[in-house]
Amino acid sequence: MIEERIFVTRSSMPTFNEYVEEIAPLWQSHCLTNMGVEHKKLESDLKERLGVNNLALFTNGHSALECILEAMALPIGGEVITTPFTFASTTHAIVRKGLTPVFADVNPNNLTLEPESIERMVTPRTCAIVPVHVYGNLCDVDGIRQIAEKHGLKVIYDAAHAFGVECKCADGAWRSAAAFGDAAMFSFHATKVFNTIEGGAVCFKDDALDPLLSQLKNFGITGPEDVEFVGGNAKMNEFCAAMGVCNLRHIDEEIAKRRAVAERYWKCFEGVPGATVFRPGEGVKHNYAYLPVLFDPEIFGATRDDVFDALDSVGVGARKYFYPLVSDFACYRGVYSSDRTPVAKRAASQVLTLPMYADLPLEVVDCICDAVLGCVR
Numbered sequence: 001m002i003e004e005r006i007f008v009t010r011s012s013m014p015t016f017n018e019y020v021e022e023i024a025p026l027w028q029s030h031c032l033t034n035m036g037v038e039h040k041k042l043e044s045d046l047k048e049r050l051g052v053n054n055l056a057l058f059t060n061g062h063s064a065l066e067c068i069l070e071a072m073a074l075p076i077g078g079e080v081i082t083t084p085f086t087f088a089s090t091t092h093a094i095v096r097k098g099l100t101p102v103f104a105d106v107n108p109n110n111l112t113l114e115p116e117s118i119e120r121m122v123t124p125r126t127c128a129i130v131p132v133h134v135y136g137n138l139c140d141v142d143g144i145r146q147i148a149e150k151h152g153l154k155v156i157y158d159a160a161h162a163f164g165v166e167c168k169c170a171d172g173a174w175r176s177a178a179a180f181g182d183a184a185m186f187s188f189h190a191t192k193v194f195n196t197i198e199g200g201a202v203c204f205k206d207d208a209l210d211p212l213l214s215q216l217k218n219f220g221i222t223g224p225e226d227v228e229f230v231g232g233n234a235k236m237n238e239f240c241a242a243m244g245v246c247n248l249r250h251i252d253e254e255i256a257k258r259r260a261v262a263e264r265y266w267k268c269f270e271g272v273p274g275a276t277v278f279r280p281g282e283g284v285k286h287n288y289a290y291l292p293v294l295f296d297p298e299i300f301g302a303t304r305d306d307v308f309d310a311l312d313s314v315g316v317g318a319r320k321y322f323y324p325l326v327s328d329f330a331c332y333r334g335v336y337s338s339d340r341t342p343v344a345k346r347a348a349s350q351v352l353t354l355p356m357y358a359d360l361p362l363e364v365v366d367c368i369c370d371a372v373l374g375c376v377r
């Protein structure tokens, strides 16, 4: 029996005392933002964790994505190939930076962009690819790199879901999701695997982008009496950075707990016809960010919406994440047709993400699974 309503996610937090200890010095310094002590500490801790030389923090992942798109100096109106199976942020960042999104389709195995579909959408106006490591499932990074090299395109990953994900590369080395593409954006929103309450970062290859990103997130200020760019304000404050410093100390434990939850779910859905889960393959350290299940009504015997309603009635909040496709939102409808990305469209109609967070008790997972399977019993 589920006593209190279960939400689809629950933010990870350090203990109250650990956080208070981290922020206590701010009462001496009175330096609350503008790249202070906690900001510097988090930046350097994250560089080490992700194995990168260049990383810039932002007030949120969306601003990080907008700023890196701007810093890349892509041609106004240039076409950017991306996925419709994502959060609105990915597409909005492209449009808000004066670029034109072009939707390619995803592969059915992990719902990330299919390289062949990307290549079919390349035109002389294409300037970049913005793929998404959706649910923490890594894209075909080699396939995407080959297309980008062949056509001279920038690759900016939306790695909002992929903090903590690593894979073993052809040379035998393990690399984090930050290692791929010209840049990778991470979101540290409260609902993500690693959070700074609100926050984000971008990792990037080209050292020259470092000063530019610093200016773009701080009004374009280049010196005490100089403003060279029309920048915005997207700086991470000290309280958010301190939350990140604390949460980062516990990230491995958090991911290990998520893994136990994921494995409990997967075991329950093993051999259930028409209920597809996404298990990471060999050579991948996953972060278990979400628990998506595709319910094929013809085979499973109930629709995704039936499952959603059944869970809701026993006090469990699931999410239709990602439904509808971004290309079907009112702001893009009519311009795009989701019929052109049939795999993404089908996934959007069948997907349900089930509650997933580090402290979700395994007995509750069992109750959730019972409720799901109860739809067809």
Ligand SMILES: *Cc1c(COP(=O)(O)O)cnc(C)c1O
Pocket (backbone or CB within 6 Å): 060, 061, 062, 063, 086, 087, 089, 090, 132, 158, 160, 161, 186, 187, 188, 189, 198, 199, 200
């Ligand atoms: C959360 C998210 C973002 C935006 O990140 P914020 O930190 O919330 O601004 C972008 N893309 C995807 C896929 C996301 O899930």
